[in-house]
Amino acid sequence: MTKTLSVSAINNGTVIDHIRAGQALRIMKLLRVLDSQKNKVTLGLNLPSKLLGLKDLIKIENRVLTNDEANEIVTFAPEATINIIKDFEVTQKINTHLPKAIINIFVCPNPVCITHNEPIESHFIIQEQGKHIQLICHYCEKSFDRDKVKVII
Ligand SMILES: [Zn+2]
Structure with missing residues (x-):
């Protein structure tokens, strides 16, 4: 059996994974996640990661990030992977690059x-x-x- 993280899957929305540990709260602010929207957000902090040692993870339901938002995220989390989820499936992986x-x-x-x-x-x-x-x-x-x-x- 493979071990899975105990972070619930989301139906529709965006999963930001492989965030350097300690950067998730900044990214939440950057995306104004907690401001006006009432999207359900799952936050994972200091999760084990082969790539990073420790990583943070953010899942935002019913919100699809734009490419600009994704690029702002990689300014703080260069290794971040950003996936758009629809009906529990990854429908798009956003290719990020550092904004100018x-x-x-x-x-x-x-x-x-x-x-x-x-x-x-x-x-x-x-x-x-x-x-x-x-x-x-x-x-x-x-x-x-x-x-x-x-x-x-
Ligand atoms: Zn200045």
């Missing part, structure tokens, strides 16, 4: 950045340096590690 820029999602960590005082959307350029992903603010041109940048709430 992310607009109006993150807060610039620089306290004197103009984005804090002017009604303008934040704008970060995404830059990959080996395994490190840096977000560079379009306005103050400062560069931040991806783990330092918070999602606008």
Whole structure:
């Protein structure tokens, strides 16, 4: 018998698997999962993973992610696999790539950045340096590690 994870299967929606452990809550915020929608969400934290050691997992019922949303996710979880489920079957695996820029999602960590005082959307350029992903603010041109940048709430 094969062992299966005790995370219930979903009927329709999106499964985001192989999220680096510790990034799931950020991705939930990024997708505004808990804001307005009342979708049923199953969250798995620190699950064993051959690839990552430990991984997080998110299942969102009755929501299909767009390619843009999927690309924003891989900024924080480069190994993430994103599958669309219909009638309990995987109907689509979204092929992700790192976006060039992310607009109006993150807060610039620089306290004197103009984005804090002017009604303008934040704008970060995404830059990959080996395994490190840096977000560079379009306005103050400062560069931040991806783990330092918070999602606008
Ligand atoms: Zn800035």
